[in-house]
Amino acid sequence: MSYTEVTNTTIITPNRRLTRHLKQDFDAVQKSRGNKAWSSIDILPLHAWILRSWQKNSGNKTLLNESQATLLWETILAKTTDQLQLLHPKATIAALQQSYSLLQEWQIDINHPAFANTEDSLLFQKWAKTFKQRCHYNNWLTQAEITEELISFVSKDKISLPKRLTLAGFDQITPDITELLDTLTAKGVLIDYLDPNNKEAEQIRVKLPTSEEELTAMAVWAKKCTKQNPTALIGCIVPNLTMLRSEIAYIFNKINPDNFDISIGEHLSELALIQEALQILQTTPGNLNHSPANWINYFITKLQRETWPKISHKHLITRWEKVLENFASLTLISTKLTTTEALEQLQLLTSKTIYQVARPQANIKILGALEAAGLNFDHLWVMGMQDNNWPSVAHPTPFIPLQLQQQLLMPHCNAAKELEFCSNLTERFRRMADKVIYSYAVQAGEQ
Secondary structure: OOOOOOOOEEEEEOOHHHHHHHHHHHHHHHHHOOOOOOOOOEEEEHHHHHHHHHHOOOOOOEEOOHHHHHHHHHHHHHOOOOOOOOOOHHHHHHHHHHHHHHHHHOOOOOOOHHHHHOHHHHHHHHHHHHHHHHHHHHOEEOHHHHHHHHHHHHHOOOOOOOOEEEEEOOOOOOHHHHHHHHHHHHOOOEEEEEOOOOOOOEEEEEEEEEHHHHHHHHHHHHHHHHHHOOOOOEEEEOOOHHHHHHHHHHHHHHHOOOOEEEOOOEEHHHOHHHHHHHHHHOOOOOOOEEOHHHHHHHHHHHHHHOOOOOOOOHHHHHHHHHHHHHHHHHHHOOOOEEHHHHHHHHHHHHHHOEEOOOOOOOOEEEEOOOOOOOOOOOEEEEOOOOOOOOOOOOOOOOOOOHHHHHHHOOOOOOHHHHHHHHHHHHHHHHOOOOEEEEEEEEEOOOO
């Protein structure tokens, strides 16, 4: 980027990683020009910009955090007149939350007659209406709903607007964001688009016998690249990163210790110190009924009596304290929790909270397919390109009528959409480095 026109300009990115990268790039450009001081650039992820803009005129409305929204869904399902036996209630609620967000992003009317076509979509319609009514009555909003409010604010001239809005590194924009951008344009905001990836790569295909050998080959290659050029930025893209994280960490620790950074961390509930705390709290008497705030006092006191933690771990304890802070916020939804409910919520929060030791100075960046958007590398390896993984199998949500998903070309709605999605990403990979290696395993996992 030239960064010649950044005054009165806001740059929007799809994720925090690209935001950090562009900020660092901007600072490096200023230093290269001999500047000793300069104004900071206004650059942030899309969701953060929407939230910042909305908060300036949010009035008396409260934005639900993820934990509060989850508990509200649980409360609604628990009180439903349909005596359903959900095999996986936590996974079902997560799918409901995702589907509700998709309704907002793709501007689908919950009263659409197609919701009557299947039992799943009809139940979802009922639950979603109840969720929306509860939120409306209490002046609550979810993160996915604030875009609609922001559109209204812009239309009614309720917020100050930037002169220019630049979108960097986006491959797809949802209909609600499209309407927001159109509304901003109508109000005189200049909207432009920036593609940070403009290289023309030499592309190489590599076949390995197994996924373990594929990971090992990628790690050895990354080490070789850093030896040849200690300042080189190495990208390793893993489409199913969440599934392979532990194996990746093990292999890269053996080959490139301390010089790699995995973009996703571990779930707090998977860490021994937190598991120890949860095990201590499982001995809580089953006949208690407290407010979330009182439960926190109980948890802290009980752990102190057991001299937990027995070892000092500042960063990990900070994340644990964040869990307790989120737990306290549940008071907005429920003023009392039984012992079973309190322990279930605590377990859920630790399983959703990510703990990550960032290594920003590491040369080797290990990323998921979407997290790499907009980044450039000196060398890039993309693994997992076997035909049963790329493109992946379509997985439409069962809670939104399939005909609507296919009509709107929503994500993951069918095989053609998955192919288009993966083709666009593959095209972007080609522009992210001068040389790109694509690899696949003949025998991946159990296949």
